[in-house]
């Protein structure tokens with residue numbers, strides 16, 4: 467299939483993710499003062515799904531904080547979010563005074579133009595972007611280009627387009643960079659996502675790549691997960707290339723990264739969320755399907771790869 471094949475259902479996974487995050491925010495699993503601008507339909511999710519989203523968000527936030535707040539990195543830092551969708555992390559960081567020097571978000575043009583239009587119409591979001599005279603806020607073209615924040619339309623399956631976008635954003639190749647891909651690469655074919663992974667290793671001198679996505683398509687639960695997504699028109703094209711933790715680690719190492727470590731969400735939930743906060747959220751909703759909880763969490767993972775000649779990043783952003 468060509469690059470122009472219909473990607474509407476893959477783009478729709480963004481709305482789905484934000485609806486789920488909004489459901490968690492309403493129940494106070496975690497705070498996000500900006501997501502309400504991006505979600506039109508409010509739906510309830512099951513306690514299992516809510517707790518899964520909590521573990522994903524809490525762990526990813528903790529890892530990013532590690533990178534942004536460590537005194538071991540001196541000087542500027544950048545974040546690159548691949549397939550960012552309507553993610554609100556930039557706005558939260560800015561409001562908390564801990565945004566990096568540059569935050570770049572890439573997604574399909576249809577997604578970035580909707581996001582740019584929402585940003586343009588919401589003073590609450592606009593306030594989070596420090597502006598100067600040569601800024602671009604082009605809602606139709608789905609582009610926001612400012613010094614600390616860039617949102618750009620890119621089909622990640624086109625490496626030249628990604629390269630051009632990063633140039634426009636003025637992403638520096640020698641500045642420590644944190645890359646996040648949250649449920650994104652798995653929607654691409656292995657050869658396509660490997661190209662992205664390799665390109666970033668080749669071009670960035672000091673970087674950590676943090677990936678969150680599904681694994682284990684082969685067991686009964688995995689097959690059910692695959693059928694479900696297939697029937698919604700967004701098959702996980704990448705999952706057979708990286709079906710388990712070992713394959714994820716190998717993919718990074720074989721594509722230019724120095725270290726790679728993958729853990730499933732059962733391991734992450736206990737190690738990378740705050741114990742007090744975990745106790746708090748476990749009281750929010752009754753959940754007695756512990757077997758199912760463990761089964762689901764075993765089908766999601768976080769992978770962290772680093773490229774860093776001084777070998778410091780893998781201690782800072784560590785699983």
Ligand code: SAM
Nearest residue numbers: 477479480549550551573574621622623648649
């Ligand atoms: N990362 C966001 C989050 O976790 O809230 C959104 C996740 S959503 C499940 C997947 C996102 O990846 C969608 O916004 C989709 O448009 C984007 N995406 C998938 N394939 C892409 C590609 N080839 N190029 C650009 N964006 C892509």
